[in-house]
Amino acid sequence: MEFTRVKLALTCLGLITIVIIQILYISSKLGVNCDIKDVFFKYEIDKNFKSNEILPAIxxxxxxxxxxxxxxxxxxxxxxxxxxxxxxxxxxxxxxxxxxxxxxxxxxxxxxxxxxxxxxxxxxxxxxxxxxxxxxxxxxxxxxxxxxxxxxxxxxxxxxxxxxxxxxxxxxxxxxxxxxxx
Ligand SMILES: Nc1ncnc2c1ncn2[C@@H]1O[C@H](COP(=O)(O)OS(=O)(=O)O)[C@@H](OP(=O)(O)O)[C@H]1O
Structure with a gap:
């Protein structure tokens, strides 16, 4: 059971890595700067950000x-x-x-x-x-x-x-x- 969970987690991790690599690959093919900071420019990643629920609904x-x-x-x-x-x-x-x-x-x-x-x-x-x-x-x-x-x-x-x-x-x-x- 535990082994299956680890396998599932590793598969998910692998899939996410493939998606990120694809985005970076497409960006590089298009000659776009791949620095993730540039992609999200002024949008600093909020360290406390976990999900929508923890932020004020207002x-x-x-x-x-x-x-x-x-x-x-x-x-x-x-x-x-x-x-x-x-x-x-x-x-x-x-x-x-x-x-x-x-x-x-x-x-x-x-x-x-x-x-x-x-x-x-x-x-x-x-x-x-x-x-x-x-x-x-x-x-x-x-x-x-x-x-x-x-x-x-x-x-x-x-x-x-x-x-x-x-x-x-x-x-x-x-x-x-x-x-x-x-
Ligand atoms: N990663 C990746 N690489 C190559 N091709 C991909 C990828 N993801 C989606 N597809 C193929 O893109 C086609 C759908 O494109 P769109 O989502 O732009 O379609 S649409 O214009 O919004 O209708 C559709 O093409 P066809 O299968 O020929 O119809 C998808 O199979």
Missing amino acids: ERRRRLPDALIIGVRKGGTRALLDAMALHPQIKAARREVHFFDQNETYSLGIEWYRQQMPFSHSGQLTIEKTPAYFASSITPSRVYQLNKNMKIIIILRDPVIRTISDFTQVSLKLKKLTNKFI
């Missing part, structure tokens, strides 16, 4: 994002968001909000956008991912207008494999809608 509120994962579509954006959200100082919006790229949602205003964000404490980083921001020409100016210091995160994938993946997804969606394959 500090908990929805905050606008500090960083956006903008794509690319089928590039592994969900996996990246999930890996980043493992960090206790990062809160991630679970769904794609499409705030900046769609006029209908953008017209709902900043307060609506804030309401789509998860609850966080001061010092925690809020992130959102919508891969459609990458291909939207109106998005950059809107993001800049909201926050000129917004951090932009992009994950790339082999373009041929990415296209096949994208094509497959679009084909399946279309098949569901029209019962026809392209």
